[in-house]
Amino acid sequence: MNIPLVLNRRNRILLKELTKTDFKLRYQGSVLGYLWALLRPLMMFAILYIVFAKLLKIGGDIPHYPVYLLCGTTMWSFFTECTSQGIQAVVARGDLLRKISFPKYIVVVSATLTAVINMLINLVVIIIFALINGVSPDWSWLLTIPAILELYILSLGIAFLLGSINVKYRDITSIWDVFVQALFYTIPIIYPISMVADTSTTAAKIILLNPIAQTIQDIRFSLITHDSITTWNYISNPLVITPIIITLSILIFGALSFRKKSKFFAEEV
C-alpha cells in the first residue's frame, strides 16, 4: 500500500463500482427500494419520539426537541451502520479478495460509503424538518461538516481495526453488536445531556469526552440550537481535546493493523 498508489485510476474505478453495487444490493428485492434509506431512520425516530418525548416527557425544555432527537438518532445510525458494515466488509467480499489483487482497504471504504450516502440523504430530511420547525439557516450550519468528518474518521478507524481481526475471529461481529447496544445508553441521544449535568457535572464531562457524544452535540449545536451543551463549551481544561486524540489514534492504529494483516486476507478469509 504505497501512498502514491492509494487512489490511482484503477482503484477509483473499483471504489465507485463497488459502492454502487453495495447500495443497489442493500435495497434489492424490496418493494419500496431506496425509500427505505429514508423510511428506516424516520420510523426509528418516530418510535423514540413517542416513547421519550411524549410518554416519558423528556427534553421539554430543549428548543426544537423533535429535530434535536432526529439529528441524534440519524448520526447514531450512521455510526452503527458504518462500523458494522465496515467490520464485515472483508469477509463479505471474500470472493473478490481470493480472485483478484487490489488494495484491500477499498472494500472497507466502499462498505462505509453506502452508510455515508444514507446519512447524507437523512441530513437533507433533518434540514427540511428543522426549517419547518422554525430553525433559521445560519452560517454555523457549515460547522456540521468537520463534525461529520470526524465521526466518519472514527467509524472508519474502528472498521479497519476490528475488521482486520474479524477475518480470523468472526466473534468480533457479535461482540461489536452487543457493545454498540451498551454504548448507545452512554451517549446523550435519547436523553439530553443537561439531564445528566443536573445531577453530576463530572459524569456529564466524562460523557462528553466520547468522540461520538462530542460530534453529535457539535452537530446539534451548529445545526439546531446554540443552547446545546458541547464538549467545547462545557469542558474548560486541556482534556477537551481527548475526543480528537481518541479518533486519530483509532484511525492510525486501525490503519496500521489493517495494513499488516491484509497480506493474509486472501488466504484466511
Next chain:
Amino acid sequence: MKQPIGHRTEINDNKNDTAIKVENLHKSFKLPTEQAFGLKQAIFNRLRGVKGYTEQKVLKGLNFEIKKGEFVGIVGRNGSGKSTLLKILAGIYYPEKGDITINGSLIPFIELGVGFNPELTGRENVYLNGALLGFSNEEMNKMYNDIWKFAELEQFQDQKLKNYSSGMQVRLAFSIAIRAKGNILLLDEVLAVGDAAFQQKCNDYFESLKEQNQTVILVTHSMENVTRFCTRGILIENGKIIKDGDPKEVANHYTKMFIHNN
C-alpha cells in the same frame, strides 16, 4: 504473525525481454487442525500450548524465467501448487520467501466472472466485472454492445443474472474477459467450461493470442491445449518444477506419471 520476507515487484522495462522472473519461491499455508477457528478455540489452544495448525509447504523453491512472447503451459496434478503459483504471480497471495519480478502490465483470470452477482441484471454485472478488470464506465460504454454481441445474449441484458443458465453466465464473463489488454495474461482453467461452440470460441481466442505473440501463462489439465498452443511447458509436482521445456515432452511426462502410478 510471521511476516513474509518474499518480494513481488512490478517494473516496466521495454528493453528487457523478460516478462516474469521467479527466484527461489517458497510458500506454505497454515492449515488449522481440529476446530481452531474462533476466539474460544484460539484461547484454549494458547493455554494448552497447542499451535492449532499444521504447516503445509505448497511451493518449495521454484525458479524460472519467462520471456516476452512465450505461451507457457503449467501442468501438474491436483494439489501440486499450480494455482498457488498463479495466485502469487497475480499478487493475490504473498510470497513467503523468494523474489518475483513482473515486467509489464499483468491481467489475471483466476476465474471468469469475478464479482458476478445473481441479484443484479446482466447490464449491471457487465459494468461491475469490467470495473474489476480495470475498465472505467466510459471504456465499458464503448465496448458494451460488442460484449453482448460476442456472447450472443443481447436479448437478456436486463434480466437478473440468476435467471441465466450457467453456460450463459460463462459466455458473458468470457466475452468481457477477452476485452482486457495487458502485456502478460494469466489464465487458470478458463477453458474447462462451456459447450462445443463455446470451446471453439475459446480456441480461436487462444489462437489469436498466439498469433499476436502475447505472453500467456496457462494453468491447465488439458494436454491437448498444451501441445496445441503452448511454446513451453512447466510440470510441477509436489511444489517443485520437475520438467521445464518443450510442451510435447512435458505433456508426455505428465501422462506417463499416471500410467506409472496405476
